[in-house]
Amino acid sequence: MTDMLLRTGRLSFAYPERSSSLFKRAAMRELVKRVDLAVPRGSVLGLVGESGSGKTTLGRLLVRLLQPTSGGIQFDGVEIGNLTEAELRPLRKRIQMIFQDPQSSLNPRLRLGVTLTRPLQIYGRLQGRQDQRDRAAALLDLVGLPTGLMDRYPHELSGGQRQRAGIARALALEPDFIVADEIVSGLDVSTQAHILLLLRELRARLGLTMVFISHDLSVVRVLCDDVAILQHGEIVEYGPVARIFNSPQHPYTRQLLSAIPLPDVEPGWLDDSSPFFLSHQRGSAA
Amino acid sequence: MTAVLAVHDLHVAIGERGRAANVLRGASLEVGAGEVRGLVGESGAGKSMLGRAVLGLLPANAVIGGGTILFEGRDLLAMPEPERRGLLGRRIALIPQDPITSLNPVKRVGAQIAVTLRHHLALSKRAALERATELLAEVAIREPRRVLELYPHEISGGMRQRVLIAMAFACDPGLVIADEPTTALDVTVQRQVLQLVERLRQRHGAAVLFITHDLGVVAKICRTMTVLHAGRVLEEGETADVLARPRHPYTRALLAATPRADRPAEALRPVPPALIESLWSEAHRLDRLDVAGRA
Numbered sequence: 054m055t056d057m058l059l060r061t062g063r064l065s066f067a068y069p070e071r072s073s074s075l076f077k078r079a080a081m082r083e084l085v086k087r088v089d090l091a092v093p094r095g096s097v098l099g100l101v102g103e104s105g106s107g108k109t110t111l112g113r114l115l116v117r118l119l120q121p122t123s124g125g126i127q128f129d130g131v132e133i134g135n136l137t138e139a140e141l142r143p144l145r146k147r148i149q150m151i152f153q154d155p156q157s158s159l160n161p162r163l164r165l166g167v168t169l170t171r172p173l174q175i176y177g178r179l180q181g182r183q184d185q186r187d188r189a190a191a192l193l194d195l196v197g198l199p200t201g202l203m204d205r206y207p208h209e210l211s212g213g214q215r216q217r218a219g220i221a222r223a224l225a226l227e228p229d230f231i232v233a234d235e236i237v238s239g240l241d242v243s244t245q246a247h248i249l250l251l252l253r254e255l256r257a258r259l260g261l262t263m264v265f266i267s268h269d270l271s272v273v274r275v276l277c278d279d280v281a282i283l284q285h286g287e288i289v290e291y292g293p294v295a296r297i298f299n300s301p302q303h304p305y306t307r308q309l310l311s312a313i314p315l316p317d318v319e320p321g322w323l324d325d326s327s328p329f330f331l332s333h334q335r336g337s338a339a
Numbered sequence: 340m341t342a343v344l345a346v347h348d349l350h351v352a353i354g355e356r357g358r359a360a361n362v363l364r365g366a367s368l369e370v371g372a373g374e375v376r377g378l379v380g381e382s383g384a385g386k387s388m389l390g391r392a393v394l395g396l397l398p399a400n401a402v403i404g405g406g407t408i409l410f411e412g413r414d415l416l417a418m419p420e421p422e423r424r425g426l427l428g429r430r431i432a433l434i435p436q437d438p439i440t441s442l443n444p445v446k447r448v449g450a451q452i453a454v455t456l457r458h459h460l461a462l463s464k465r466a467a468l469e470r471a472t473e474l475l476a477e478v479a480i481r482e483p484r485r486v487l488e489l490y491p492h493e494i495s496g497g498m499r500q501r502v503l504i505a506m507a508f509a510c511d512p513g514l515v516i517a518d519e520p521t522t523a524l525d526v527t528v529q530r531q532v533l534q535l536v537e538r539l540r541q542r543h544g545a546a547v548l549f550i551t552h553d554l555g556v557v558a559k560i561c562r563t564m565t566v567l568h569a570g571r572v573l574e575e576g577e578t579a580d581v582l583a584r585p586r587h588p589y590t591r592a593l594l595a596a597t598p599r600a601d602r603p604a605e606a607l608r609p610v611p612p613a614l615i616e617s618l619w620s621e622a623h624r625l626d627r628l629d630v631a632g633r634a
Binding site: 103242253295298312318 | 381382496525526527528529530533534537552553554555556557558559560578579582583592593594596597598599600601602603604607608609610615
């Protein structure tokens with residue numbers, strides 16, 4: 054049996070919808086439904102789905118920014134689904150998240166060096182100002198950024214540099230597990246490829262275990278070992294990347310794969326007589 | 340045969356704190372009748388600026404340093420302003436990138452389409468709403484009458500984009516400029532939107548300049564393409580030729596850096612930073628020659 058760093062069992066999340074009346078009980082809206090995942094140590098799992106599929110909610114459950122409504126999350130053998138914030142605290146340094154939008158997830162009023170070492174400061178691992186600068190330099194170096202950037206503010210950086218900074222901050226506490234939520238979707242192709250290869254290299258070098266959330270299957274193929282396809286909060290297909298891409302079983306996976314425009318000229322791709330076009334229109338209002 | 344759109348040697352600079360930064364450095368391209376041309380480039384390439392120059396929507400601090408923009412044989416840059424304004428929205432239309440900010444949040448969808456129709460085609464209020472219903476049906480919106488009564492926040496992102504496409508084709512334009520209209524959409528919705536653009540283009544007989552950073556999208560919808568970097572055209576031709584046999588190293592590098600769902604991870608090659616650097620230094624060298632030439 055492979056050593057699993059993370060497991061979920063029938064993991065679910067729902068929130069009450071706004072009730073139509075004060076006296077009626079609000080209906081529950083299920084965003085994540087009975088999800089079973091098993092992420093081996095040192096592997097990368099891709100979570101793929103379209104907007105509204107629940108992939109971001111699932112990611113936030115895994116790092117326990119949200120509390121599951123039912124079901125469990127085992128991290129390194131410990132059930133963390135129902136831990137309180139205080140009980141979670143020792144685990145927090147082992148579990149990190151890289152956010153989608155580095156523009157809004159880096160504090161605009163702090164120099165980069167301060168932002169990057171803030172997690173170390175919170176855990177009391179900084180010994181004075183010189184130590185802070187050394188640590189910041191090492192982190193910048195780790196993600197391929199010039200160490201001189203530690204004295205800059207986020208707005209002075211390019212989009213690709215900001216995303217690298219987001220990665221560096223997540224690595225500050227040397228976590229075992231990272232959830233990365235759509236971290237390359239806003240980037241140009243040239244920058245995107247650099248970030249993907251950086252993540253691949255860091256993963257090999259640091260032995261990271263990752264969950265990589267994306268709406269883009271092509272990107273997932275570059276980085277992930279396994280992939281789970283999410284639709285309306287449920288996993289419809291789950292398996293090794295090569296298997297899913299070479300012989301997708303579920304119709305939704307096939308639909309997602311066929312909708313990706315590959316950079317090859319393909320007459321007929323735009324024919325709107327394709328059965329998918331007609332079927333997808335149903336219920337697309339609102 | 341004259342092209343619907345012929346941009347020739349266009350120079351545009353943007354003023355920044357008293358200094359001007361060049362964003363287009365002698366860019367040229369043509370879009371023929373019934374043609375869909377892809378304008379490809381990464382952020383900062385100047386592709387949106389070129390589109391905005393054609394639409395007369397350059398930012399206030401932009402300066403056109405030279406060149407011509409011929410629409411159906413007439414130079415938009417030499418035309419009296421009222422005449423040019425008469426063309427915009429009617430003969431030259433835009434499908435904008437962001438369907439959320441491009442619609443007025445406090446006006447119903449129907450009223451927003453109707454205002455365009457009434458302005459350009461002098462329709463009565465009733466006739467305009469009637470036409471708006473037809474247009475929504477044309478972009479595959481079911482129950483168009485109900486959707487006309489809704490506000491933009493009440494419909495999905497894909498549907499908002501379809502409303503904007505309907506508005507762009509509302510007055511049978513000769514040229515539609517599509518500025519990254521599918522960037523924010525999921526792949527399945529993106530495919531629908533591309534299908535719609537193609538269908539409406541054929542039906543209305545419009546030429547399209549399709550601005551995008553996605554070579555996959557270009558491959559599927561554009562017959563011809565132009566690759567832009569630092570405001571210069573690096574390569575152009577039939578899409579099938581350019582993608583199969585790219586001549587410029589930058590086009591080759593972009594293709595190699597595009598992740599493909601049909602190929603294993605090892606195939607991915609990032610764009611060499613040295614290539615980007617050399618392209619920029621060449622662009623800056625041209626700027627200095629330009630300044631020296633004018634002095």
